[in-house]
Amino acid sequence: MAIDLKQMPKLGFGLMRLPEKDGAIDLSRLEEMVDAYIKAGMNYFDTAYVYHGGNSEKAVKEALTKRYPRESFYLATKLPAWNMKTEDDRDRIFNEQLERCGVDYFDFYLLHSVEDGNVETYEGLNCFDWGIQKRAQGKIRHFGFSFHGSPELLEKVLDVHPEVEFVQIQLNYADWENPVVRSGRLYEILHSRNIPMIIMEPVKGGTLAKLPDALEAKYKAARPNDSIASWALRYTASLDGIMTVLSGMSTEEQMQDNIGTFTRFEAMSEAERVLVHEVRDEMLNVPQIGCTSCRYCTDGCPMGISIPDIFRAVNTMKLYKEEFRPKSFYSGLVSAKKSARASACIACGQCESVCPQHLPIISLLKEASELLDISA
Numbered sequence: 147m148a149i150d151l152k153q154m155p156k157l158g159f160g161l162m163r164l165p166e167k168d169g170a171i172d173l174s175r176l177e178e179m180v181d182a183y184i185k186a187g188m189n190y191f192d193t194a195y196v197y198h199g200g201n202s203e204k205a206v207k208e209a210l211t212k213r214y215p216r217e218s219f220y221l222a223t224k225l226p227a228w229n230m231k232t233e234d235d236r237d238r239i240f241n242e243q244l245e246r247c248g249v250d251y252f253d254f255y256l257l258h259s260v261e262d263g264n265v266e267t268y269e270g271l272n273c274f275d276w277g278i279q280k281r282a283q284g285k286i287r288h289f290g291f292s293f294h295g296s297p298e299l300l301e302k303v304l305d306v307h308p309e310v311e312f313v314q315i316q317l318n319y320a321d322w323e324n325p326v327v328r329s330g331r332l333y334e335i336l337h338s339r340n341i342p343m344i345i346m347e348p349v350k351g352g353t354l355a356k357l358p359d360a361l362e363a364k365y366k367a368a369r370p371n372d373s374i375a376s377w378a379l380r381y382t383a384s385l386d387g388i389m390t391v392l393s394g395m396s397t398e399e400q401m402q403d404n405i406g407t408f409t410r411f412e413a414m415s416e417a418e419r420v421l422v423h424e425v426r427d428e429m430l431n432v433p434q435i436g437c438t439s440c441r442y443c444t445d446g447c448p449m450g451i452s453i454p455d456i457f458r459a460v461n462t463m464k465l466y467k468e469e470f471r472p473k474s475f476y477s478g479l480v481s482a483k484k485s486a487r488a489s490a491c492i493a494c495g496q497c498e499s500v501c502p503q504h505l506p507i508i509s510l511l512k513e514a515s516e517l518l519d520i521s522a
């Protein structure tokens with residue numbers, strides 16, 4: 147049966163950053179949060195085999211599935227490529243997930259983190275066909291995947307697998323044009339194909355919940371009673387084709403704020419979108435390496451350094467003040483042999499002699515190496 151977006155709550159409860167006590171999930175607090183979320187009329191829960199080292203799924207059983215009728219909520223979980231070596235591992239993990247969660251079917255089931263590296267495992271172990279079989283057996287109601295790759299890879303996967311019913315992507319107003327995430331382009335691809343989207347990181351891991359004072363003042367002047375995080379949530383939830391916006395809620399305050407945003411949800415007006423874009427432009431107004439990606443420098447580099455890609459990672463780190471994604475983008479380049487490490491530069495000067503932007507590439511690569519090279 148097709149997914150009816152009108153039936154789905156706009157706010158989903160992400161179970162990856164749960165409250166903890168003495169090094170374990172704090173079940174009594176989680177139960178209270180589950181109750182508050184359900185009482186507010188919402189019912190989409192998103193977990194995964196690997197969240198909290200497997201304990202998120204177990205906590206779902208205690209806090210949700212033992213305490214509420216099965217048909218009253220939607221439960222989503224995910225199959226991890228990195229825990230599988232053979233086709234038998236698909237059923238082994240799936241059956242373990244049913245047992246851990248205390249259910250006999252999942253409403254939404256995802257291949258976790260489709261991206262370069264994982265996609266080969268999912269294809270090699272025929273996980274797409276397997277997912278469709280599970281759906282035919284009634285063990286999965288809807289089948290899709292979460293995605294962390296490039297727009298080009300997304301189009302390729304969707305071309306080969308038109309059977310996919312939904313896709314989960316990272317999307318927020320700050321990352322719309324982030325060259326490492328490119329969430330605006332991912333959104334356009336899915337929207338043009340009418341594929342419902344589940345959104346993760348709408349508040350960019352909390353970054354968009356707290357902004358510099360001058361930027362917060364702009365939001366407060368427009369909507370004095372609304373939190374800063376609510377602007378990020380409303381921006382994403384107001385887009386066409388969004389099924390659910392996931393928030394990884396880890397405190398009661400955060401949950402109450404999110405519930406408030408969605409129980410009296412107002413789609414974002416055009417004037418508010420313009421304001422968000424203004425705030426974003428000011429946030430991102432940081433000096434960057436002025437590389438235009440013309441790639442004149444790369445052919446002649448004796449060390450095979452993909453200079454513009456490395457600069458892209460550095461710019462993302464500076465602009466978006468984050469480390470994880472630029473570093474994983476960089477290590478992906480190096481491990482796929484698309485580039486040597488920045489530290490491999492032998493300062494021959496070939497690249498600088500051809501760069502139309504006259505960039506001091508050798509010293510910029512030294513800086514990049516300090517920022518990005520994890521191992522010495």
Ligand code: SF4
Pocket residue numbers: 446447448449450451453490491492493494495496497498507508511
């Ligand atoms: S200076 Fe470094 S980056 Fe530039 S061409 Fe030579 S080895 Fe490659």
Ligand code: SF4
Pocket residue numbers: 436437438439440441442443444453454500501502503504505507
């Ligand atoms: S030649 Fe200069 S501007 Fe062009 S890709 Fe290389 S570093 Fe960037």
